[in-house]
Amino acid sequence: MNKHNVLNILFPRCCPVCKELLQDESQLICISCESRLLYNSGPVCLKCGKPVEYEETEYCYDCYKKKHHYERGYSVFLYDDIMKQLIGDFKYRNKKEYADLFVHRIVERRGRAITELGLDAIIPIPVHPAKKRYRGYNQAQVLSEGIGKALSIPVVSDILKRNRNTMPQKQLNDIERLRNLEKAFIFDERNTKKAEKLGIRLQKVLLVDDIYTTGSTMEACTKILLANGVSTVYFVSLCTGRGL
Ligand SMILES: [Zn+2]
Ligand SMILES: [Zn+2]
Numbered sequence: 001m002n003k004h005n006v007l008n009i010l011f012p013r014c015c016p017v018c019k020e021l022l023q024d025e026s027q028l029i030c031i032s033c034e035s036r037l038l039y040n041s042g043p044v045c046l047k048c049g050k051p052v053e054y055e056e057t058e059y060c061y062d063c064y065k066k067k068h069h070y071e072r073g074y075s076v077f078l079y080d081d082i083m084k085q086l087i088g089d090f091k092y093r094n095k096k097e098y099a100d101l102f103v104h105r106i107v108e109r110r111g112r113a114i115t116e117l118g119l120d121a122i123i124p125i126p127v128h129p130a131k132k133r134y135r136g137y138n139q140a141q142v143l144s145e146g147i148g149k150a151l152s153i154p155v156v157s158d159i160l161k162r163n164r165n166t167m168p169q170k171q172l173n174d175i176e177r178l179r180n181l182e183k184a185f186i187f188d189e190r191n192t193k194k195a196e197k198l199g200i201r202l203q204k205v206l207l208v209d210d211i212y213t214t215g216s217t218m219e220a221c222t223k224i225l226l227a228n229g230v231s232t233v234y235f236v237s238l239c240t241g242r243g244l
Helices: 003-010 061-065 081-092 098-116 129-135 139-151 174-182 190-197 216-227
Strands: 072-078 121-124 160-162 185-187 204-212 232-240
Touching (some): 072 098, 081 098, 098 139, 121 139, 139 204, 160 216, 185 216, 204 216
Parallel strands (some): 072 232, 121 204, 204 232
């Protein structure tokens, strides 16, 4: 019996949504809650990956209006009440094991598209070190490692760092938001040498985060990477907000 099986007997897995015990250890969510998950499975914006109403619509209103520096983004779920609860538990209530479900669905739904990008590396959106200490992990890093392992893409988590606590984004308008965020991330050049030594180029990279809403975090991180020699930035987020 492997360690995983022993853990399942000692701590049987519960459905992350309804909290009922799962019958089968390979199950990550119960069948009835699975049917309530809201996948981003309709037509999407070719830039940011948010849902759009019609198949013929290439870009969402937001992407027509604003220039995003990343090449293209993908997401798996729409951000609804269930995802809000699941991500909240994952981030703040120590439910690190939910990453298994999240990674599984990201790989199942977007794995092929991600593989076809021919990526050099995956880079998680960093959290502030104080937050990481408090939570014990960076949720985007946990997702990145799962995706990287499943798709055999190296994860480089120490070149993009959080600089300092930023002002609460909610109180700011779009422009202030971006300015605030651009100061919040730093590119740690010393660690690119480490990546190079491991044979990892940093030309085409995939940023990973749990939620994509206004896109300002993704945009800030993309700009920093592009300014430091990365040529193309893609992203995948577990959830996305609806198109504006
Ligand atoms: Zn359930
Ligand atoms: Zn868009």
